[in-house]
């Protein structure tokens with residue numbers, strides 16, 4: 516058994532090539548698993564690295580390594596849900612199964628199912644099962660394909676979700692989005708939500724499978740790069756307009772991050788620079804963004820599509836887009852944002868339906884038309900997705916974004932009584 520493990524883990528590596536190739540999985544290493552444990556802990560998905568509960572079955576093996584302990588065991592001897600999910604997996608890739616027990620995940624375990632609701636929930640569209648106990652898992656998995664998460668309502672007095680992934684990076688991403696999706700589900704509660712058509716969910720799911728830019732795990736290099744401490748931004752007097760814009764943008768990214776409104780490498784902030792705009796790079800976490808990292812062409816294609824649309828619709832100098840928790844939850848509600856008449860947003864918010872990941876400039880026309888329907892518009896809520904604010908400066912766009920998130924929080928808290 517040990518020999519088998521040694522042979523499959525020789526030349527350990529997980530090679531990642533973002534734009535040009537598939538996620539190429541060689542066998543993951545012990546170090547990869549320890550990194551995953553550390554990153555799950557840092558992002559609040561695990562209470563301590565030592566408490567990781569994970570099994571890892573190398574390609575083509577009938578055995579798997581299991582933590583805590585790091586033992587190499589026949590699949591049949593793995594802990595119950597790991598055993599059933601590893602047996603069920605038909606993928607030719609290595610398979611990770613990771614247990615997640617955050618408060619939001621445990622709360623959703625008790626419900627009949629999980630609702631994906633918004634773009635970030637696409638990984639869980641028709642790919643989860645809910646079981647009352649570990650005894651039901653095997654039967655529930657029968658005849659099903661592409662199961663990403665198994666929720667178990669009752670396990671030693673608490674619920675747990677088991678995430679199945681093909682790589683260490685995908686395991687992190689899926690755990691991260693699972694927690695966010697559970698939180699959103701709870702924030703929305705029993706309020707009437709927009710029912711997204713199956714065709715749109717299926718299109719978005721396909722995008723995550725066929726477009727490397729949207730694949731689960733694409734964030735892993737940036738997440739790993741955040742292992743070292745973030746550098747504080749140097750306060751220095753900008754000597755050119757460009758330096759000033761770069762500094763304002765870097766500060767805005769840090770501010771949004773400090774409020775917990777960012778989403779790993781996703782979301783974007785931009786500011787006009789002559790006839791173009793500088794924007795979020797799309798390859799690093801937001802607390803790592805420094806003035807020199809802002810780009811004229813983001814590595815996140817949706818940034819270019821969406822921000823171009825907003826700049827052609829309004830005379831803004833800066834645009835902010837996030838999937839901050841409360842505005843994202845409100846974006847899923849049939850009634851949208853409800854604000855008092857004296858709110859800065861009263862009558863000044865446009866809406867745009869979700870069509871899947873925005874990777875096509877053809878969507879711009881519709882965004883421009885939707886913003887054009889609202890005189891003096893200052894915000895766009897993208898249904899089942901997130902929101903945009905803009906302004907004459909980065910500071911004004913930021914102030915509006917923070918205010919929009921606060922208005923959405925107030926609405927949701929009032930709805931929960």
Ligand SMILES: [Zn+2]
Nearest residue numbers: 782838900901
């Ligand atoms: Zn977005």
